[in-house]
Amino acid sequence: MNRISKILFTLSAFLISLPVWAQQRFPKPEFETGYTQPSTTQPLPRALFLEYLDVFVLVAALVIATWFVVKKRSRLGVMWTSVFALLYFGFFREGCICAIGAIQNVTLAIFDPTYVLPFTALAFFVIPLVVTLFYGRTFCAGVCPLGAIQDLVAFRPIEIPKWLQKILGMIPYLYLGLAILYAATRSEFLICRYDPFIGIFRFDAEFQMLLLGGLFLLVGIFIARPYCRFFCPYGVLLGWMSTFSKKHMTITPSNCIQCKLCANSCPYGVIEEPVEEQGSRRSNVQRLMTYLFFIPLWIGIGGLAGSMLHGPLSKFNTKVYLAEQLVENPELKQDPDYLDARAFVQSGESMDELVKEAREIRSQFYWGGWILGGFMGLVVGLTLLKLASHRNRHDYEPDKTNCLSCGRCMDYCPVKN
Amino acid sequence: MSDKKKGKQPSRREFIQKGMRMTLGASLAGVAGFAALKVSADDYVWQLDPFKCVYCGRCADYCVVTPSAVKCVHAFDLCGYCDLCGGYLKPDANARSTAAENQLCPTAAIQRKFVEDPYFEYQIDEELCIGCAKCVEGCTSFGNGSLHLQVRHDLCVNCNECSIARVCPADAFERVPASSPYKIKGDFATGSDKNKPA
Ligand code: SF4
Ligand code: SF4
Ligand code: SF4
Ligand code: SF4
Numbered sequence: 001m002n003r004i005s006k007i008l009f010t011l012s013a014f015l016i017s018l019p020v021w022a023q024q025r026f027p028k029p030e031f032e033t034g035y036t037q038p039s040t041t042q043p044l045p046r047a048l049f050l051e052y053l054d055v056f057v058l059v060a061a062l063v064i065a066t067w068f069v070v071k072k073r074s075r076l077g078v079m080w081t082s083v084f085a086l087l088y089f090g091f092f093r094e095g096c097i098c099a100i101g102a103i104q105n106v107t108l109a110i111f112d113p114t115y116v117l118p119f120t121a122l123a124f125f126v127i128p129l130v131v132t133l134f135y136g137r138t139f140c141a142g143v144c145p146l147g148a149i150q151d152l153v154a155f156r157p158i159e160i161p162k163w164l165q166k167i168l169g170m171i172p173y174l175y176l177g178l179a180i181l182y183a184a185t186r187s188e189f190l191i192c193r194y195d196p197f198i199g200i201f202r203f204d205a206e207f208q209m210l211l212l213g214g215l216f217l218l219v220g221i222f223i224a225r226p227y228c229r230f231f232c233p234y235g236v237l238l239g240w241m242s243t244f245s246k247k248h249m250t251i252t253p254s255n256c257i258q259c260k261l262c263a264n265s266c267p268y269g270v271i272e273e274p275v276e277e278q279g280s281r282r283s284n285v286q287r288l289m290t291y292l293f294f295i296p297l298w299i300g301i302g303g304l305a306g307s308m309l310h311g312p313l314s315k316f317n318t319k320v321y322l323a324e325q326l327v328e329n330p331e332l333k334q335d336p337d338y339l340d341a342r343a344f345v346q347s348g349e350s351m352d353e354l355v356k357e358a359r360e361i362r363s364q365f366y367w368g369g370w371i372l373g374g375f376m377g378l379v380v381g382l383t384l385l386k387l388a389s390h391r392n393r394h395d396y397e398p399d400k401t402n403c404l405s406c407g408r409c410m411d412y413c414p415v416k417n
Numbered sequence: 418m419s420d421k422k423k424g425k426q427p428s429r430r431e432f433i434q435k436g437m438r439m440t441l442g443a444s445l446a447g448v449a450g451f452a453a454l455k456v457s458a459d460d461y462v463w464q465l466d467p468f469k470c471v472y473c474g475r476c477a478d479y480c481v482v483t484p485s486a487v488k489c490v491h492a493f494d495l496c497g498y499c500d501l502c503g504g505y506l507k508p509d510a511n512a513r514s515t516a517a518e519n520q521l522c523p524t525a526a527i528q529r530k531f532v533e534d535p536y537f538e539y540q541i542d543e544e545l546c547i548g549c550a551k552c553v554e555g556c557t558s559f560g561n562g563s564l565h566l567q568v569r570h571d572l573c574v575n576c577n578e579c580s581i582a583r584v585c586p587a588d589a590f591e592r593v594p595a596s597s598p599y600k601i602k603g604d605f606a607t608g609s610d611k612n613k614p615a
Pocket of ligand 3: 475584586
């Protein structure tokens with residue numbers, strides 16, 4: 001008796017310890033009553049052609065917005081295009097996929113050998129940039145749902161001092177750099193995680209995210225398009241393209257008569273007034289040279305700072321964080337409430353492997369920190385250079401980098417043909 | 418400054434502008450071309466590998482959709498149709514009945530139906546399921562593991578990065594082609610596609 005129960009016990013223990021997929025503990029019964037087993041349903045994702053339809057809508061909206069801004073010079077037209085884009089890409093498609101987030105997909109495609117890039121993500125990344133290279137940021141004016149929702153609430157824009165605009169204007173560069181760093185190290189998609197409007201588009205989100213979105217819109221009443229101007233990482237790339245664009249919207253259809261009427265119409269404060277070069281040319285050039293000379297220094301300082309920050313930066317990678325926690329407090333491995341540690345123990349991976357993996361990611365952050373810091377140094381250097389240089393300007397003109405091509409100023413210009 | 422020099426200014430500017438435009442265009446083409454090496458015409462969606470899942474319960478809490486787009490599904494082929502179901506009943510249940518206090522599922526989303534003596538069929542009511550994985554844990558520890566979680570694509574909005582994937586302690590989430598969007602237990606074996614691009 002005793003022996004039999006012992007055998008039974010070991011047998012059942014053996015059975016239970018078997019991996020589930022190797023053998024079923026309880027074999028499926030043979031039914032006698034003609035019972036038909038239901039099948040497991042597999043509802044399909046959104047049809048592929050609909051994804052391609054999104055790309056088509058993107059192109060169509062871009063063409064229409066560009067036509068309204070550059071050719072037709074109609075603020076009303078571009079506004080309604082943006083309302084459509086807000087409804088379609090924002091509320092109907094619920095904000096995913098968007099050009100801003102696609103930066104990360106493209107980055108991942110370059111750095112992660114196992115990642116496969118869906119065609120739609122590539123199209124959303126490339127097409128607006130190409131259009132901007134030819135016609136300026138018409139994407140921002142009429143197609144981006146994030147821009148549209150902010151544009152519609154910009155009721156009482158106040159003027160922000162130029163220097164403050166310049167300083168805040170550096171945040172997007174940092175955000176872009178960080179987003180690329182975290183995507184390239186396969187840590188996470190920062191831009192998607194902190195998209196302030198996605199919760200509003202979906203009518204569903206964590207309370208904090210909804211609050212953030214509401215806050216952005218509230219601030220946006222007075223500081224027009226705060227996300228676009230001081231956060232949007234895609235705006236950085238669009239700005240580069242727009243600066244050297246082939247065509248760009250103009251405030252006046254023919255000649256500026258210096259009436260200054262447009263100057264206050266821009267809610268984003270990016271219309272530049274006419275300036276005359278002051279002082280002697282030689283000393284101005286010399287001053288610029290000094291600024292230029294300092295740029296490598298800025299890059300060096302930035303890189304060094306970035307590389308020194310790689311420790312804290314890499315903490316946001318879950319692997320690195322887990323490894324650090326477990327190395328510092330090995331007893332956490334036994335903590336049943338620490339889910340990540342429990343899962344790690346269950347996975348059977350050894351501590352050495354985890355530490356090795358974390359080290360690798362850390363070193364990626366080290367080099368990434370150098371590059372990110374150097375890039376920020378370059379941005380600071382160039383911003384200072386730009387502040388110090390005055391180029392002769394005879395007319396009121398939009399600053400091509402930051403002009404969002406919204407077209408408001410066109411309505412204010414008294415010259416009509 | 419001579420007039421000649423002034424006349425030169427705009428054309429020099431134009432030249433720089435054009436050069437920069439070319440450079441930007443070329444860099445964009447370079448980046449896009451490099452990324453295009455990995456491009457696929459298919460769309461990709463999120464799915465979780467039920468063999469990696471450790472039933473932590475985060476699937477219920479971290480999805481951007483409420484209640485979660487992750488639901489429990491039942492691979493009937495693997496089910497033993499047990500009367501004493503580890504996924505249905507609490508370990509300390511005082512009776513094998515449908516009484517709520519005996520059920521493991523906090524929302525009573527598992528429907529127990531008598532088939533023939535002594536077998537019972539278990540079906541998930543996805544309207545009620547919140548994806549908490551409590552039943553999955555029970556079924557995998559005490560039964561065949563036929564109950565498991567899957568991202569349901571009629572509910573999932575296909576976030577660019579799934580917010581559960583970011584917190585899943587078992588790294589069970591991966592991107593799968595939209596043309597084969599499920600990893601239902603029994604339809605695929607563990608490890609077989611681990612090395613394929615996710
Ligand atoms: S700046 Fe960014 S968020 Fe704003 S409209 Fe342009 S792409 Fe959209
Ligand atoms: S088109 Fe450009 S310059 Fe004109 S109001 Fe809009 S953002 Fe300002
Ligand atoms: S988060 Fe991961 S481990 Fe937790 S229940 Fe979901 S799939 Fe399973
Ligand atoms: S992709 Fe988004 S909606 Fe789908 S399961 Fe993940 S978090 Fe939920």
